């Protein structure tokens with residue numbers, strides 16, 4: 063008898079969750095202020111995927127290909143949040159201190175992520191991206207891309223999956239040398255600032271975060287994408303199976 067009542071209770075909970083998953087999008091548009099972000103996010107089924115890695119490790123390449131393959135996904139990239147050059151600190155060698163969290167408007171990046179979490183469907187529409195699948199059936203995927211995404215605690219804790227693209231020093235230096243930033247790297251910037259700072263940032267990240275999947279950025283773009291896409295797809299399927 064007790065078992066029967068437990069089964070009935072569980073099925074009522076399931077029905078209630080299904081009802082809210084179906085009805086919430088309609089309620090959200092009229093009564094958004096009455097729901098907390100976490101209520102909305104859990105009912106809407108969301109996945110936050112972090113594509114981190116060292117400079118020129120292949121983060122943007124991976125993120126844009128993933129986005130093209132995953133329906134209802136979008137990218138928020140950390141390098142869109144660099145502060146203005148005029149406020150970036152300079153060291154005694156004249157090197158601009160760009161490779162630290164202080165050089166980034168992390169508050170603005172978090173606000174953008176919050177607006178996605180609050181209402182991913184409207185966020186996609188605001189980026190001129192259309193949602194695919196019927197209402198209530200989607201899993202919204204946010205791809206967060208950047209070289210310091212796991213070093214920022216409040217952002218790191220939102221991640222469901224974490225990937226980090228790494229390449230050896232010489233490949234990194236060569237790729238970096240053929241890219242032009244604004245402002246451009248000064249002579250000696252890579253060895254005098256970027257690489258030593260990367261080593262410090264990486265140590266800090268490894269001290270703070272444990273469940274990172276490290277990816278060999280020397281593998282082909284296709285192989286890397288297949289691996290991450292397969293992994294993320296499994297997560298999406300498991301979310302879709304949850305009721």
Ligand SMILES: Nc1ncnc2c1ncn2[C@@H]1O[C@H](COP(=O)(O)OP(=O)(O)O)[C@@H](O)[C@H]1O
Pocket residue numbers: 115116117118119120121122123124237279280281282283286
């Ligand atoms: N797996 C790969 N193999 C070879 N070259 C790659 C690979 N991934 C990216 N690249 C190249 O490396 C450079 C930096 O890639 P990018 O995605 O912009 O790096 P990041 O966003 O990490 O700075 C680009 O020229 C890109 O085409």
Ligand SMILES: O=C(O)c1ccc[n+]([C@@H]2O[C@H](COP(=O)([O-])O)[C@@H](O)[C@H]2O)c1
Pocket residue numbers: 116117118141144160161208209243244245256
């Ligand atoms: O985007 C900018 O405004 C910018 C200006 C100066 C330098 N950067 C460099 O951008 C690097 C991080 O971006 P990425 O794509 O190389 O990982 C970091 O190593 C910075 O030194 C970026």
